[in-house]
Amino acid sequence: MDQETANALFDNGAIVLFLDAPSNMEFGVDCYSWTTGPIFKGLKLIPPGMHFIYYSAVNRMGESTAIRTGFWVNFLPRQVLVKRWNPATEDVFADDELDEEETNRFRTNFRDFDRFLGVYPLLPIDGDPISPYQKWLRLSTHITPDIAKRVLPQSGKISAMSCVSRFSDVDETRPEFRSRGVIRAEQKEATVDSMDIVPSQSSTSVPNTANKTTALPVEVLQLTFTPIDLKRSFPPGASGVELTKYSIDKSYLLAQALKLHYKDYKDLLGELQLSFIIFLIGEVYDGYEQWKTLVHLLCQSAEAIGQYGCTLFPEFIEILIKQLKVHPSDFFMDALSGDNFIRSNILLLSQTLRDRDSPVPKLLQDAMQTLLDFVDMRFKWDVRQEARLTQMDEEDDEGEYAPVVVEL
Template sequence: MDPETALELVKQGATLLLLDVPQYTLVGIDTQMFTVGPAFKGIKMIPPGPHFVYYSSSSKDGKQFSPIVGFFVDAAPSEVIVRKWNQQEERLVKVPEDEEERFCQAVKSLEFDRYLGPYNLSQYGEWKRLSSYLTKTIIKRIEPIGGEITVACESEMDKNSPKTSIERALDAQLGTGKFQASTSVDQSKKRGCYYTTIPRVIKRRGMEGKELTSLNLDKTELLESVLIKDYGGSEDLLLGELQFAYIAFLMGQSLEAFFQWKSLVSLLLSCIEAPFRTRSHLFTKVIF
């Protein structure tokens, strides 16, 4: 890439300025992940649009890592997104507005340019396919208070529910060593994402068993109900939530996101009539 093209991409693309991030920390954006070096201060040349930023703090020797923490951003052209490392909480936090403005001007003046790693544009097409229905509206509707998504907080959300042996082992792991340090933030202020509730079974009073069985074998009617009630009839909103959950699970390692993705996929795959008659367009978009 010639210098003029690179400079134009730097100016037009968004910048993620990450200050004071310790060495060996893992930092990712979309499908790309980096290991922080001594001079790292963020990522430049980020295409406008929705992105998922995630990171995992490391022990001093770089051998132990905490659970991933991630958050979605919707980057505008030339926008500078500033986060600073909080050493005590081991997480990225926002900076005061006056500091943010000062850092934004410094980035636009290219003062940080040598410390910023470039977004790998060759992988952008893959990210676009993963997030093609993800919008700022969907992100704002689903993201948790504070925006942070992490499995470290999810173990607290369902502590009263029955657990498998693997889930109990995960709880034990989250309560020790590097994992325990990462959950030191006040858990009472944490809650999960605002996902749509997807009923697993259709139940109706006064309906005979044969009819109920039929409704649960073909969940086309349930799909229609969910689309109208929770998504205002918009297929793209449902697909956007499906992508949100998949990304939060795939990159953010969120179990809550996995269960939501699984619920939506199970609903779609349990429909017999919808793919061929009522919602052919929706299923075409799901496949492609």
């Protein structure tokens, strides 16, 4: 980072004061996290824009519970955000629970905390040529405050323990739940000043409540994902031909989603990115379900390529590549995702482009070739060979092995 950029961030960077945080607690922002030390008071030099702050409580042994909670903030230049830890709830106080006069005093005197503040990870760390901030920018290009406001709870808060959505198998009327809002993030091993914040270990473990002795009320944090039903992708009153066509080709469903729920296709891509981050960094499984739904929708909308072949689809492929670059390479092999929907959808999209009667825009062709090269290198998926074998099988079905029609 050059001196001019550093000066600009010093003048315009935002600050989050995170007061009274216990030691050994995970604290993270966007694509990086640390473990708090005894004098940790927050983070400085946060670039203006959308960011995700997250944390994990500690148990009675002073160890992180790995249950992440966090909140999205659209930081303004020079904004000072004040949060305070509540040991009774093992979470931050709600903004309306803070003393307004004291909070304003902290904002005014924020420079008193300067030496106790960690620095936002703007530069490459641990030999990685890509800085955490660069990774964040690549994952969040289309996420806007409006999209976050529509999908996230009102407070911008999510939690791996208590987020619910249309995918959740949970009774939200249970008395132990009460309403409010929050989020979460990807984590990487970090090294910073041991007096400030110290390295944490990457974790995507299931929340552990074994050390809890008193059950506290749990916030219901509602995620309002766009309702997309892949099983009903045909128009009302569809004829038999239309029903068959649009059950396979999701273009009608895509068109309806763009018409009814998004201002334009970029908003759809923004929700795709937000859902991915909610899952991968926030560790909220419902985010994975919405991300998976949107990937299915886009990879199976053959007819829509005629309209969006130079816009939505190339941009979608570019985003998907960036997401798969930060995705654990073994995820698609485990029991959770054993159907390997990513591989099958990439194959479907590749075949769709191959079989189109009209020309495929060069921009989309190039994007698809980049995707096929990437998954071959990263996951060892030879989708091209798989597509060739599928095509040979189809040709056999149409040749001497084709079904024989017998007239009775």
